[in-house]
Amino acid sequence: MLRLSTLLVAGAISANAQSLYDAISKIPELSNFTEFYNNNQAVASVLFNNQANYPITFLAPSNKAFADYQARTGTPLADVPAEKLLELVQYHTLVSNLSLGGSGDAGASGLTVPTFLTNTEFNNRSVGVSMASKFGGTARASGQVVFIRSAESGGSKKRFVLSRQEGGAQSSIRSGLSSNVNLTVVNDEQGLWVGGRFHIVDGLLTPPTLCKTTIREATLTNLDRALNRTGLWDALDTSKNVTCLGPNDKAFADAGSPDSKLNQTALSNAILFHTLPEVAYSDYLENGQEFKSLQNGTVRVKIEGTGKDRKIWFNNAKVVDANVL
Ligand SMILES: *[C@@H]1O[C@H](CO)[C@@H](O)[C@H](O)[C@H]1NC(C)=O
Ligand SMILES: *[C@@H]1O[C@H](CO)[C@@H](O)[C@H](O)[C@H]1NC(C)=O
Ligand SMILES: *[C@@H]1O[C@H](CO)[C@@H](O)[C@H](O)[C@H]1NC(C)=O
Ligand SMILES: *[C@@H]1O[C@H](CO)[C@@H](O)[C@H](O)[C@H]1NC(C)=O
Ligand SMILES: *[C@@H]1O[C@H](CO)[C@@H](O)[C@H](O)[C@H]1NC(C)=O
Ligand SMILES: *[C@@H]1O[C@H](CO)[C@@H](O)[C@H](O)[C@H]1NC(C)=O
Ligand SMILES: *[C@@H]1O[C@H](CO)[C@@H](O)[C@H](O)[C@H]1NC(C)=O
Ligand SMILES: *[C@@H]1O[C@H](CO)[C@@H](O)[C@H](O)[C@H]1NC(C)=O
Numbered sequence: 001m002l003r004l005s006t007l008l009v010a011g012a013i014s015a016n017a018q019s020l021y022d023a024i025s026k027i028p029e030l031s032n033f034t035e036f037y038n039n040n041q042a043v044a045s046v047l048f049n050n051q052a053n054y055p056i057t058f059l060a061p062s063n064k065a066f067a068d069y070q071a072r073t074g075t076p077l078a079d080v081p082a083e084k085l086l087e088l089v090q091y092h093t094l095v096s097n098l099s100l101g102g103s104g105d106a107g108a109s110g111l112t113v114p115t116f117l118t119n120t121e122f123n124n125r126s127v128g129v130s131m132a133s134k135f136g137g138t139a140r141a142s143g144q145v146v147f148i149r150s151a152e153s154g155g156s157k158k159r160f161v162l163s164r165q166e167g168g169a170q171s172s173i174r175s176g177l178s179s180n181v182n183l184t185v186v187n188d189e190q191g192l193w194v195g196g197r198f199h200i201v202d203g204l205l206t207p208p209t210l211c212k213t214t215i216r217e218a219t220l221t222n223l224d225r226a227l228n229r230t231g232l233w234d235a236l237d238t239s240k241n242v243t244c245l246g247p248n249d250k251a252f253a254d255a256g257s258p259d260s261k262l263n264q265t266a267l268s269n270a271i272l273f274h275t276l277p278e279v280a281y282s283d284y285l286e287n288g289q290e291f292k293s294l295q296n297g298t299v300r301v302k303i304e305g306t307g308k309d310r311k312i313w314f315n316n317a318k319v320v321d322a323n324v325l
Contacts, residue, residue, distance in 0.1 A: 020048045023193040024060055027186075029200065032066040036077060043086050047093050047116060048195055055097035055196035056116075059146075059173065064202045065181070077204075090116040091175070091207050095140050097196040098148075100171065100185045106150030108307040112281040112323065117144040122176070122207040125279055126241045144208055147174040147281065147323040148183070173201055176208030177217050178324050208325040211236045215246060218324065222252035226259040230268045236275075243276040245299070245314050246324075273297050282312060282322035 021044075025034045037044050047053060061069075070076050080088070093116045098105045105111060114135055117123055123144035135141040149172045171183040181203035191197045208214070212233050216224055223246050227233050236244065252259055258270055272295035280291070287303040302313040312319040 018193050020044075020058060020193045020195060020198060023190065023198060026190065027060075027200070029062045029064075030060050032063045032077075033060050036066075039078065040082070040085060043082060043089055046086065047089060051195070053093075053095075053116070053195065057094040057096055057098045057100075057113075057196050058198040059092045059094070059183070059201045059205065060198045061092070061204055062184075062200050062202050065204050068202075069204050087117060087119060087122070087207060088204065090118075091122070091144065091146075091205050092201070094146070095135055095143065098199075099188070099197065100148065100150070100183070100199060101187070106148045106171070107283070108150070109283040109310060110150060110323075111148045112145045112283055113148060114141045114145050115143045117207060118142055122209065124240050128279060128284075130284055131281075145281070145325065146205060147283075147325070148172075149174065149180075173205060174323055174325070175205035176325050177206050177214055178321065179203070179206040181205065211244065214324060215244075218246075218321075220246055220248060222249050222257070222259045223247060226252075226267055226271060229259065230264055230271055232268065232271055241278055242294075243278065243280040245274040245276070245317065247274065247317070248320065251317065269295050273299075282319070285312060 021034070021037055024030045024037065047056070048058070066077055077085075094113045095116065096105075096113055098111075098113070100106055112131070114127075114131065123142075125144065127138045127141045132138045132141045171185065172180045173183050174180050181201045184200040184202070185191075186197070186199050188197075191199065212227075215227070227236065236242070247255070258267060262270060273293045275294045276291045276299060277294055278291070285301050285303060287301065289301040291299045291301075293299050299314050304311050312322065
């Protein structure tokens with residue numbers, strides 16, 4: 001008995017003691033990233049060899065992610081300049097040790113997690129009290145976030161790299177410009193390394209950018225027109241700590257096209273009523289919670305259901321796409 005438990009401990013320690021490089025180089029679908037790591041030791045070591053950063057979870061891009069990047073941009077990732085690479089790698093590095101298996105860390109409502117991307121070109125958020133306490137303090141939680149949607153009930157099987165189980169719902173990671181990539185959860189045996197864990201993403205994450213670019217990319221045409229008419233773009237793009245409840249084109253149409261019919265004052269007030277003075281990620285929202293909008297009216301949260309059936313309303317408006325970063 002004693003002998004057996006000694007053996008088990010020894011096994012666990014050796015899995016934990018491997019470097020990230022050792023861990024990823026054993027996974028065939030990470031061969032491009034392994035080569036990339038080899039060629040960018042300086043970038044990698046800043047993040048992965050620095051114990052002050054631990055524990056971290058790295059989202060390693062699969063070979064498909066490398067191929068897709070090259071197909072989309074016409075440039076191989078290897079040709080991206082070093083400082084851009086560092087930002088990209090920072091955004092794939094989460095400030096927490098997340099197993100993400102089954103009904104694990106991401107829970108039924110998903111999970112917003114800060115990364116190491118702190119450059120204000122991509123990150124002007126301020127850290128709320130709840131997120132700071134959840135992720136090791138204001139400084140550690142200050143980087144731009146990703147949103148993890150867990151595999152839902154029924155998909156509670158773990159997906160392993162070597163023995164993939166199909167059929168369950170797909171876990172995904174949301175990054176900037178509403179982009180979503182699929183997540184393969186790696187089990188402890190393969191995924192643990194000395195600084196934490198890694199999991200696999202099948203596309204590169206997109207660092208978030210200005211509100212203006214994000215709203216236009218989402219083709220919210222009427223909201224774009226309303227913001228043009230009221231001249232509120234600059235305020236929106238320079239304000240920290242705000243959440244925009246962006247009505248889609250159908251919502252504008254259903255409301256009788258206020259973007260063209262209301263006068264500027266009334267339209268500004270309507271937009272300020274849709275702007276909350278704090279960052280409200282969906283996983284932190286609670287039923288009955290109230291916000292005072294920038295127009296001073298009260299916005300009340302209603303939540304029904306759990307897991308993939310969890311639905312959120314702000315007053316009587318239903319959320320159709322949450323956490324556009
Ligand atoms: C990925 O690796 C394969 C071989 O494993 C290679 O043919 C391909 O060129 C690599 N792609 C990139 C973008 O590095
Ligand atoms: C953050 O703020 C800085 C300075 O105000 C600005 O230059 C930058 O574009 C902003 N970035 C985003 C993503 O909002
Ligand atoms: C994620 O998986 C779905 C279904 O398997 C697939 O259609 C989609 O293209 C994948 N996304 C990416 C970014 O590869
Ligand atoms: C990460 O969590 C696992 C347990 O889930 C633990 O064994 C491991 O030591 C942790 N790694 C770090 C660097 O904290
Ligand atoms: C808003 O203004 C920009 C810049 O002037 C313009 O390109 C865009 O088409 C306008 N949007 C709408 C919906 O009119
Ligand atoms: C703008 O419209 C509101 C009501 O929609 C009205 O009360 C207000 O007087 C109008 N302001 C101007 C300057 O026309
Ligand atoms: C952001 O908003 C939250 C909630 O209102 C507040 O507690 C926090 O202090 C704000 N952060 C900054 C930097 O203003
Ligand atoms: C909201 O109320 C504050 C004071 O409580 C005031 O300074 C501000 O002008 C009001 N905003 C609007 C849009 O009425």
